[in-house]
Amino acid sequence: MRLYKLDLLTLLISLFILSGCQTTDSIGLEVDPATDLNGNFVDTITVTANTVAEDSIITNTLTQYPLGYINDPVLGKTTANIAMSLTLDPPGLNFGTSPILDSAVLVLHYGKEFHGDSTSQFQVEVHQLNSSLSQSVGYYNTQKQSYNSTVIGSKSARFNIKDSVKVTEIVTGKPDVKKSKAPQLRITLDPNFVRNNIVNATTTTLSSNEELNKAIKGLYLTVNKAQSSGPGGIVFFNLSDSSRLEVYYKSQSGTAIDTTMHKFPVQNTAMPVVADFKHDYTGTEIQTQLNNPSTQYNSVYVQGLAGLRTKIRFPHLEKLKNLGNITINKAELVVYVIGGTDTFKPAQRLFMYRTDIADQRQFIPDFSTDQLFSMTDVNFGGYYDSAKKRYKFNITTYVQDIVKGKLRQYDSFIAPISLDYNRQSGPVVSGTTAGGAAIGSGKDGISYKMKLNIIYSKIN
Numbered sequence: 001m002r003l004y005k006l007d008l009l010t011l012l013i014s015l016f017i018l019s020g021c022q023t024t025d026s027i028g029l030e031v032d033p034a035t036d037l038n039g040n041f042v043d044t045i046t047v048t049a050n051t052v053a054e055d056s057i058i059t060n061t062l063t064q065y066p067l068g069y070i071n072d073p074v075l076g077k078t079t080a081n082i083a084m085s086l087t088l089d090p091p092g093l094n095f096g097t098s099p100i101l102d103s104a105v106l107v108l109h110y111g112k113e114f115h116g117d118s119t120s121q122f123q124v125e126v127h128q129l130n131s132s133l134s135q136s137v138g139y140y141n142t143q144k145q146s147y148n149s150t151v152i153g154s155k156s157a158r159f160n161i162k163d164s165v166k167v168t169e170i171v172t173g174k175p176d177v178k179k180s181k182a183p184q185l186r187i188t189l190d191p192n193f194v195r196n197n198i199v200n201a202t203t204t205t206l207s208s209n210e211e212l213n214k215a216i217k218g219l220y221l222t223v224n225k226a227q228s229s230g231p232g233g234i235v236f237f238n239l240s241d242s243s244r245l246e247v248y249y250k251s252q253s254g255t256a257i258d259t260t261m262h263k264f265p266v267q268n269t270a271m272p273v274v275a276d277f278k279h280d281y282t283g284t285e286i287q288t289q290l291n292n293p294s295t296q297y298n299s300v301y302v303q304g305l306a307g308l309r310t311k312i313r314f315p316h317l318e319k320l321k322n323l324g325n326i327t328i329n330k331a332e333l334v335v336y337v338i339g340g341t342d343t344f345k346p347a348q349r350l351f352m353y354r355t356d357i358a359d360q361r362q363f364i365p366d367f368s369t370d371q372l373f374s375m376t377d378v379n380f381g382g383y384y385d386s387a388k389k390r391y392k393f394n395i396t397t398y399v400q401d402i403v404k405g406k407l408r409q410y411d412s413f414i415a416p417i418s419l420d421y422n423r424q425s426g427p428v429v430s431g432t433t434a435g436g437a438a439i440g441s442g443k444d445g446i447s448y449k450m451k452l453n454i455i456y457s458k459i460n
Contacts (some may be wrong), residue, residue: 008289045452046297047333047442048313050073051289054306054415057429058138059275061268062110064236064418064432066277066305068122068159069223070114071231072344074451075303076281076434080234081147082221085133085213086245086264090277092207092218093262094200102259104194104218104247106153106187107239108266110161112420115434116233118158123227125155126187133272141431144276147220153189154341156227170260176259178399180198185237187202189245198264205370209271214263217400219245229312229345234305234434239273274432279306292424298446303436309415310439314452320403323384323458330455331399335391337384337416338438347435349414350382352393353427354412359426365397365407369423391439401453 059065067082127147133139160183167181172456197216205215223232237243245264266273281287285309286301300310312333320326333352340346354364368374381393392413401407418433440448 006040045314045454046316047132047450048315049300049450050293050311050313051286051300052309053290054309055429056140056142057306057431058142059431060139060272062275064238064429065273065275066223066236066434067226068234069221069225069232070116070234074339075426076279077285077303078234078277078305078434079275080275080277080305082217083129083133083273084266084273085218086216087204087209087267087270088212089265091209094206095249097247099199099251100201101195102248102250103310104189104245106189106190106245107243108185109241110183111236111238113418113433114161114235115161117231119229120158120232121228122159123159123224124155124157125151125222125224128191129154129220129221132213132217133274133387135272141272141275141277145220152193153187155185155187157185158232166416194247195452200248213271226279229396233418236432240268279307285314296443297441298443299438300436300441301436301438302347304347304416304429304430307436309413312412312414316408317399317402319408325355325459326456327459328396328403328456330399330451331396333393333395334451334453335337336440336450337389338440338448340437342385344382345435346437347433348384349417350391350414351417351421351427352382352412352414355410357410363427365401366395367423392448
């Protein structure tokens with residue numbers, strides 16, 4: 001223990017001596033005075049930025065599923081639909097003797113996000129899939145499912161993801177009671193469909209999840225744009241938290257007849273639940289940029305739901321090597337938002353990552369799955385600052401490694417992610433947030449220019 005203390009003391013003395021032999025300079029603009037190392041700002045590192053279409057994403061295991069339609073004057077049109085299987089609770093259930101269907105309600109619990117105009121009215125429709133979903137297939141967001149055109153359920157509603165609802169709950173042998181339930185969308189299904197496909201189903205159909213979905217195929221949720229109003233929006237549903245089809249019926253048990261409810265949960269861990277979503281940039285500045293990828297524009301774009309990401313490079317960063325032996329004390333990428341309204345708010349959070357020689361996505365050193373040696377989410381940054389209309393990323397180690405030659409610079413990207421993003425999933429395309437933003441590029445001469453601010457110490 002004494003040796004440990006002696007080694008620590010020696011290390012501290014060495015650091016004090018080393019710090020006394022440094023002269024400090026800096027490159028960058030707009031650095032927080034509280035973190036300024038008494039250097040003089042000389043210049044801003046050049047940043048090039050381009051809008052790039054996102055990769056498609058497999059949607060089988062999303063933590064929340066998108067539904068809706070939105071017409072954003074800047075980011076274009078987005079549509080999102082959900083295809084779902086049902087499960088048995090429990091397998092092998094039966095509806096008793098001479099069951100009489102009362103009603104069937106599809107209950108969908110809201111997730112954590114709604115993006116768009118909260119006053120828009122949506123006509124949500126339920127259809128039957130033409131074929132069941134397979135557990136052995138990965139379904140991409142670009143793969144639209146085939147469904148029957150007949151509407152088997154519909155609901156005109158606003159998506160109120162924070163408002164509880166009053167639900168009549170049946171109690172066996174007692175009067176029904178009204179209770180407040182978590183925010184949810186409730187859609188009554190066509191009784192003929194439920195009666196023919198579920199209540200009067202064979203014993204084989206009700207024996208397992210696989211047999212059930214082989215028979216009924218599954219359900220498809222979409223928004224009828226022609227019967228909806230307003231600019232629209234995208235809502236997310238948590239389909240692993242009590243979302244289900246509730247079937248209410250009467251059957252005879254001995255001499256008593258009472259109303260009973262059977263649950264058919266929607267659970268992507270048991271049977272497939274997938275989403276398809278797409279973006280249409282026709283007539284927007286975005287389409288112009290995608291058609292001309294080598295041109296530098298004043299603004300660039302990011303968008304969730306596998307929409308858009310911004311590719312970033314620092315073409316002259318290696319020139320810092322000409323300054324001699326330096327240490328990067330702080331490197332901060334500042335990204336400014338252009339426009340944004342109360343209706344179409346900028347994405348709440350962006351994420352920054354890099355690619356390697358094989359063009360594979362990698363964490364930058366400042367943020368990785370090894371949380372012991374990387375920053376917390378908050379310190380790394382990427383959260384929207386509504387007061388200053390910007391995002392900031394702390395990328396000190398990333399820049400240091402490039403300057404020191406430990407890491408070769410390929411491309412870096414920023415793109416939206418959900419607020420509860422888990423770094424264990426890696427730097428993947430996000431299908432659980434719909435927000436986006438127009439942001440300033442690194443082009444000179446614009447007031448909202450993207451900036452890389454650097455403070456470094458020159459070591460004698």
